[in-house]
Amino acid sequence: MLSVDEARDRILAGLAPLPGETVGLASAWGRVLAAPVLARVTQPPHDVSAMDGYAVRAADASAGARLRVVGTSPAGHPWDGMLTAGEAVRLFTGSVLPQGADTVVLQEATSAADGWVTLTEAAVPSRHIRRAGQDFPHGGVLLPAGRRLTARDIGLAASGNHPWLTVHRRPRVAILATGDEIALPGEPIPAGGIVSSNAHALAAFVLALGGEPLVLPVARDDINAIAAGADAARGADLLVTTGGASVGDHDLVQAGLGQRGMALDFWKIAMRPGKPLMHGRIGDLPVLGLPGNPVSALVCSVLFLHPALARLSGLPAAPPPSVLAKLGGPLHANDHRADHLRASLAEAADGSLIATAYERQDSAMLRLMAQAGGLILREPNAPAAGAGAAVRVIRLDALGL
C-alpha cells in the first residue's frame, strides 16, 4: 500500500495549473493570479502632503514668521503656481506639494487670518511629505502570480490602476456519488437505505476551495450507470467519485470507469480512515475515487482533493496547511497506517494550540467529524505520546471545510 505522501505526489504529478481568464477587478476576490500585477501608475504620483497644513519654504519658516497665503490646494485640485519667498499655500492630506515648496507645516502649528498665516514653531525641511513613488513606482510588482487575492490585494491592484486581472480558471470538479443504498436529502429513502451526504459535502468543499462543483446524478451500483457518469463528466478538470472504489463484490466503480478506458494508478493507501482511495485517468480526465464512508471521504478530501484543487487553481503543489499543536491528552502508539484523528482545538493561556483527540474515532461518526476543529496527523508506527507532546494538526475550521 502507498503512503499518504507518495499517493499525494502521484496525484499532483498528473495535474497542472489551469489556463488564465480575464475577470473584472470586482470579481477577482479569492481568485489566484495567473500573471503578476505590475503598477501602471506611480503612487503617490507626486510629492504630496501627509497632513493638513501649509506648503512653505523651510528657509522662510522660522518660528513667528508671517507668510502670505497665495493659494489653496485641496486634494485633487493642485495649485499650479510657483511658491516663492514669504509665501505659503494651504494644503490638505494628499494635496500635491506646489513647486517651490520644500516642507509642510502642520495646521496646528499656525494661526491664520486675512490671507496671512503665522507660524507658532519653526518648520523642519522635508517634513510631512510623502514622496512620489513611496508606496510603489510605475512598473513595480504589486502582486506575484500564484497569489490568492485578498480584499487588500484587490485594493492594491485598484490603486495600481488595474480594472481587469488575469486569474487561473476555477477548477471544474464533477462529483459522482454511487450506491444503491443512498437517497438524496428529502427524497424517498429505499428500505435499508441512507441519506446521501457525500456529494453535497464535496460540492461545498469544492466551493470552499474556489472550484466549481458539478454534482452528477447518483449512479446505481451498475457498471453501465457508472460508465455513463464518466461520460457526463466531460469537460471537467477532475472527476471525483464516492463509494465502490475498493475491489469487492459490490465495488463497481473501477469496473464502470474501466469501460471508459480508465488507466488505474492506485486504489489503496496505508491510512485511516479511508484506505480505499483510487487514482486514475480517463484520457485527459484525472479521477479521484473517494471512499463511500462520509468521514473517510472528507478526510481523503482534506488530504488529497485540497492539494489537487490548489494545484489546478495555480497555487503551489503542497500538502494541506498544518500547524504545530500540543496534545490535550495521551495517544496510543499507531499501527502501520497513517492516522488522522478528529480533535477539538483550544487556545492555551500562552497562545499555543491544544489538540485533544475525540475518544471515539469510528469513521461512521459524521457528527463528530463536523464538530472537530482539526485532524491530528499520526505518522505510521508513531510511538505513544503523552499530553503536551507536539503534533501537527490540519485546522479544518480555518479552511471553511
Add this chain to the structure above:
Amino acid sequence: MLSVDEARDRILAGLAPLPGETVGLASAWGRVLAAPVLARVTQPPHDVSAMDGYAVRAADASAGARLRVVGTSPAGHPWDGMLTAGEAVRLFTGSVLPQGADTVVLQEATSAADGWVTLTEAAVPSRHIRRAGQDFPHGGVLLPAGRRLTARDIGLAASGNHPWLTVHRRPRVAILATGDEIALPGEPIPAGGIVSSNAHALAAFVLALGGEPLVLPVARDDINAIAAGADAARGADLLVTTGGASVGDHDLVQAGLGQRGMALDFWKIAMRPGKPLMHGRIGDLPVLGLPGNPVSALVCSVLFLHPALARLSGLPAAPPPSVLAKLGGPLHANDHRADHLRASLAEAADGSLIATAYERQDSAMLRLMAQAGGLILREPNAPAAGAGAAVRVIRLDALGL
C-alpha cells in the same frame, strides 16, 4: 475621543441579526444558520455492519464452525429473512444486520465455498456492528443556530435529511467613496488625482465576510452629491462611506448625510491609523464613515466593519478574532492611541507565531498593508516591549482580507 472597544460596542449596539431566508442545501456553504438543524432520520437507521463479512449468531460461531450461507445483503438491499441456528448471511460495510444475527465475523476470518462458510476463528458477540443512532438519533441537534456552515456541516445536514436550510440573509452593504481627487481604475485620472482603491477593496472585504456589496458611483466633494449617495443606498443594511468623515474644510460627508437627517453618534476614535471614523444613522440605516486613506480604511474595516457584518450575519457580536504571538523585534512605548501595526508572521520551530512589525508604519503604504500577515494590537500607553514578548495579533491572511 472614544476607545476602540467603546466605539465597537456602540456600533454593534445598533445592529441586529438579519432575518432568515430559505436556501437549498447546495447553496448554503458559508452561510450562517438562523435556526438549529435537527436530525430528521436516525443515523444509522438500523444496526449495520461496520465491515465486509458475515452476519451470524455468536452461539454458533466457534472457530472451525461451518455455516450455511442463506442470503446476501449488499448495502441498500437488506435481507429480510430471519437468521436461525447454523446460518450466515453475507454482509458488506453498511449492510443492515439481519434479524436473528447478533454479531459479524470479518471476511478475512472465513473461507467460503459452495454456499457454506467456515470460520477460521471464533466470533465475539456484538462485534463490527454500528448500532442504530450511533451517529445521531432522530430529533437530535446536528447544528446550532448561529453557526457558519462548513463543507462538513453541509454533509451533516444532508445526512440528517435536509434539502433546505434556513440561514440569515446576507448583509447588503452600500459603499460610497467620496472625493474630487479619485478616479476608478482604468478611467482618466484628473490632474493631481489618484486611482480609487477603497470602494473595490471594501467590496471584496464584504464578499469575504459573506455580505453583498453595492458599489455606488463615486460622489464628488459636494454636499448634494453625497446626499444623493445616501438616497442610492436605500434598502441596504449598512452604508459605508470613505473619505471626508473628519471635520475640515474639505470634509463634507457629515454635512451631506446630515441633509438626509443623519443622527451622528461619533466621528473620532483614539486609534492609529484611522482616527476619523464616523458612526451615525439615517433613519433605519446605520452609517459607518471610514477614513479616505486606504490603509486606515482597511484597518478600520478589520476593527469595525468585520464585527458589524458578523453581527448582521447572525454571528456573535465580538471583536475580530485574534491570536497570541511573540514579537519578532522590539517595539517602542505607545502613545495614547491604540495602534495597529502591520506585521509579517512566521511560525517558530515550536509552532508559536512570531509577529514582526514592519519598520515603516506610514498609513500611505498600501503595498505593505497588502503584504502584512496581520495586525499587532497595541493598547493605548502600552509600554515598550522586547523581542519575544506576547502580543495579540489579528491574522488577516486567515480571514481572506
